[in-house]
Amino acid sequence: MDTSILVTVVTWLTMSIRMSIPLLFPSLGGLISQKAGIYNFGLEGMMLCGAYFAYYGSYKTGNPWIGLLLGMISGGLLGLLLAFTSIKLRVSQLVVGLGIGIFGLGLTGFLFRMIGISTTSPAATLFTKIDFGALKELPVIGEVIFSHDWMVYAGFGMVVLIAWFFYRTTSGLNFRSVGENPQVADTAGVNVVLYRYMAVVVSGVLASLGGAFLSLTQTAYFTENLTAGRGWIAISAIILGKYHPLGVLLACLLFGAADAAQMQIQVMSLGIPYQFLLMIPYILAMLAMVGVVGKVRSPAAMGKPYIKA
Amino acid sequence: MGVISILISMLAIVFALLIGAILLSFAGINPWEAIPYLIKGSFGNRYGFGETLTRFIPLLFSSLSFAVAHKSGFFNVGAEGQLLVGAVGAVLVGAYIQGLPPVLHISLAIAGGIVFGAVWAGIAGLLKIFLGSNELINTMMLNYVAVLLVDYLIHGPLKPADSYLYVSAAVLPSAKLPILLSKTPLHLGFIISLVVTAAVFYIVYRTPIGFQLRTVGANLRSAAYAGINIVGVTTVALIMTGGLAGMGGAIELLGTQFKIINGFSAGYGYDGIGVAVMGRYHPVGIVLATLLFAVIRVGMGAMQRGAGVPFPLLNVIQGLIIVFVIASGYLTNKLSETVIGGRA
Numbered sequence: 001m002d003t004s005i006l007v008t009v010v011t012w013l014t015m016s017i018r019m020s021i022p023l024l025f026p027s028l029g030g031l032i033s034q035k036a037g038i039y040n041f042g043l044e045g046m047m048l049c050g051a052y053f054a055y056y057g058s059y060k061t062g063n064p065w066i067g068l069l070l071g072m073i074s075g076g077l078l079g080l081l082l083a084f085t086s087i088k089l090r091v092s093q094l095v096v097g098l099g100i101g102i103f104g105l106g107l108t109g110f111l112f113r114m115i116g117i118s119t120t121s122p123a124a125t126l127f128t129k130i131d132f133g134a135l136k137e138l139p140v141i142g143e144v145i146f147s148h149d150w151m152v153y154a155g156f157g158m159v160v161l162i163a164w165f166f167y168r169t170t171s172g173l174n175f176r177s178v179g180e181n182p183q184v185a186d187t188a189g190v191n192v193v194l195y196r197y198m199a200v201v202v203s204g205v206l207a208s209l210g211g212a213f214l215s216l217t218q219t220a221y222f223t224e225n226l227t228a229g230r231g232w233i234a235i236s237a238i239i240l241g242k243y244h245p246l247g248v249l250l251a252c253l254l255f256g257a258a259d260a261a262q263m264q265i266q267v268m269s270l271g272i273p274y275q276f277l278l279m280i281p282y283i284l285a286m287l288a289m290v291g292v293v294g295k296v297r298s299p300a301a302m303g304k305p306y307i308k309a
Numbered sequence: 310m311g312v313i314s315i316l317i318s319m320l321a322i323v324f325a326l327l328i329g330a331i332l333l334s335f336a337g338i339n340p341w342e343a344i345p346y347l348i349k350g351s352f353g354n355r356y357g358f359g360e361t362l363t364r365f366i367p368l369l370f371s372s373l374s375f376a377v378a379h380k381s382g383f384f385n386v387g388a389e390g391q392l393l394v395g396a397v398g399a400v401l402v403g404a405y406i407q408g409l410p411p412v413l414h415i416s417l418a419i420a421g422g423i424v425f426g427a428v429w430a431g432i433a434g435l436l437k438i439f440l441g442s443n444e445l446i447n448t449m450m451l452n453y454v455a456v457l458l459v460d461y462l463i464h465g466p467l468k469p470a471d472s473y474l475y476v477s478a479a480v481l482p483s484a485k486l487p488i489l490l491s492k493t494p495l496h497l498g499f500i501i502s503l504v505v506t507a508a509v510f511y512i513v514y515r516t517p518i519g520f521q522l523r524t525v526g527a528n529l530r531s532a533a534y535a536g537i538n539i540v541g542v543t544t545v546a547l548i549m550t551g552g553l554a555g556m557g558g559a560i561e562l563l564g565t566q567f568k569i570i571n572g573f574s575a576g577y578g579y580d581g582i583g584v585a586v587m588g589r590y591h592p593v594g595i596v597l598a599t600l601l602f603a604v605i606r607v608g609m610g611a612m613q614r615g616a617g618v619p620f621p622l623l624n625v626i627q628g629l630i631i632v633f634v635i636a637s638g639y640l641t642n643k644l645s646e647t648v649i650g651g652r653a
Contacts, residue, residue: 041445045628085632089639094384094445098582099631106624107332113619114336224621232449239443275461282450289442 006140012260013144017152018218019263020249020256022047022210022227024155026234027241027248028162029206034238035166036199037179037301041097042082043207044231045104049074050208052108055215055222056115058124064216067124071212072205078104079204083197090305101231109224123220127151149217151209156249158206163245175199179299182306192306207231229282236285242296251288258284314641318587321633322601329626333618343616350611351604357611359493363565365603366498367392367574370557371581372599373509374550376590380513381546382526387433387448388554389578390455391426395555396562396569397459398425400467403480403563414484419559426555427548429455434547438540452578463569477569486564496564503596509553510592522546554578576624580606583627587634602627 026043033040050071058067078100086093115122130153132146166172177185178195186192210230215222237255241247262277330340351361371388378385398421402414409417433447460475462468467477486496513519521542525532533539557577566573584602588594605626612618 081632085636089636091635091638095586095635096632098386099628099635102579102583102624102631103628106621106628109621110332110619110625113621229453232446236446273461275457279454279457282453286436286447286450289446290436290440
């Protein structure tokens with residue numbers, strides 16, 4: 001009895017970490033973009049493209065790295081589109097983001113159906129797991145910590161890297177000033193436009209990594225709407241994480257834990273309709289924003305186009 | 310300004326269609342062979358024409374829903390969910406209340422849709438008004454919740470005992486909307502949708518509450534300064550935006566599908582965003598844009614059946630139209646500044 005509870009808990013913790021990653025990458029992407037003052041509401045579309053092109057590249061060449069590269073390029077290009085329209089053309093970032101979301105859903109669905117018709121077993125080659133050797137044999141933490149794909153550790157590494165960049169480097173300070181007060185940043189000699197372009201493109205690449213994680217380490221397949229709204233939940237995680245990389249990590253772990261829990265409850269077949277279990281992540285994303293309202297402050301110039309005086 | 314902006318919008322659409330055609334040829338389908346299906350299927354014959362105008366109806370409602378919310382500064386991307394939940398409201402009245410005369414039964418069923426849609430939008434609305442929570446995320450999340458909720462309902466509570474399919478009960482004959490054009494699916498909802506469009510824009514542009522609504526949308530701070538009751542006005546906007554989407558769901562149910570199945574909405578709620586953006590939130594613009602989107606949607610179905618074109622191409626084109634049309638606003642402004650010397 002006790003061992004079975006322990007097994008359940010260990011599985012849950014392991015899954016929690018794993019399920020937080022497809023949210024963590026787009027959340028960090030969205031965070032970078034928002035820190036520089038641009039709303040990225042195209043995360044969902046960028047994730048979907050990342051997932052599809054990663055899948056396609058890996059399935060075609062048998063090399064997941066080529067898939068990953070293709071996925072990142074697709075995310076970066078969509079980021080560039082968002083950057084150009086919101087920085088140069090100064091049109092509504094919200095509407096362009098939505099357009100990118102619908103475009104990504106359509107493009108990936110279209111391409112997938114095109115190749116799906118002609119092939120029998122279109123499975124992508126997955127990344128091989130890291131072999132931690134003896135560490136993997138440790139009780140509990142062996143499975144919880146040392147059983148993941150490299151992308152999981154890359155995600156955590158990215159959190160540290162971004163936190164260090166924002167709060168420990170001069171470029172990071174410039175970066176944040178672009179999102180807080182672009183006029184002052186400009187006066188101080190910071191290239192506002194360049195920083196914003198870089199932020200949004202990096203944001204797209206990170207979002208596509210979240211999608212690629214799903215198709216290259218989890219499913220090996222692409223399905224239409226594979227990301228199931230994670231690009232939107234990621235925005236809620238940014239707010240819950242109070243616009244801080246470490247806060248975003250904690251928020252993603254919370255969402256990951258909820259996702260893992262609902263998956264496990266489904267398997268237990270307790271008689272709860274599965275639809276209600278599947279609702280949990282979405283409802284949690286709504287509740288999360290309620291919990292922190294009034295206590296967080298978003299970057300001051302967010303969503304406002306910068307017009308050089 | 311008007312002509313330039315219309316021309317530039319048309320150009321944006323042409324570009325979107327062109328990219329769609331390029332994608333098709335990449336996929337090994339000759340666009341020149343596929344396009345005739347689009348034209349023939351959507352308005353080349355009596356049935357196609359009727360089907361296009363039938364698809365027009367829910368698209369118009371969801372774009373009105375988005376446009377009204379937009380005017381009042383509320384970013385409602387939840388028409389998809391509100392439409393679905395509205396259909397649930399309509400099925401409860403239309404399928405379970407017996408012995409009503411048709412006019413009353415239809416009216417009550419539509420009212421059911423309006424109430425349910427407004428309540429669904431109201432969840433996100435209340436979270437925004439009282440807690441300042443981001444309505445874009447909340448309305449989007451509620452779409453996913455609505456799909457799951459309706460999926461649950463048609464697997465259990467709303468499923469007729471004798472049905473082996475996962476569907477809701479069908480609406481009774483007294484709640485069905487009459488057909489307008491024989492040998493086509495076109496029903497009375499078409500007329501209703503046009504009347505409602507006129508009414509909505511009358512309210513928004515010609516009444517005091519409409520003025521307050523637009524003021525709140527244009528500048529919240531000055532609206533508060535002018536003594537406008539923000540909570541009250543926003544509540545009206547919420548009832549309108551959710552009610553319109555819910556009404557769209559109700560009319561789709563009572564006129565076209567009669568029962569709720571999996572995939573009942575088929576993305577009308579998201580299409581409405583594109584329609585409203587393309588129509589530039591203007592009544593005539595929205596009606597024309599709705600017509601175009603309906604043609605593309607029905608034509609895409611014909612292209613799928615006739616030439617094997619995957620249906621998601623619809624979303625590719627619509628996503629591109631949104632991005633291009635909104636981006637072309639920049640060009641419109643630039644041109645107006647240089648050609649006419651004023652801002653559009």
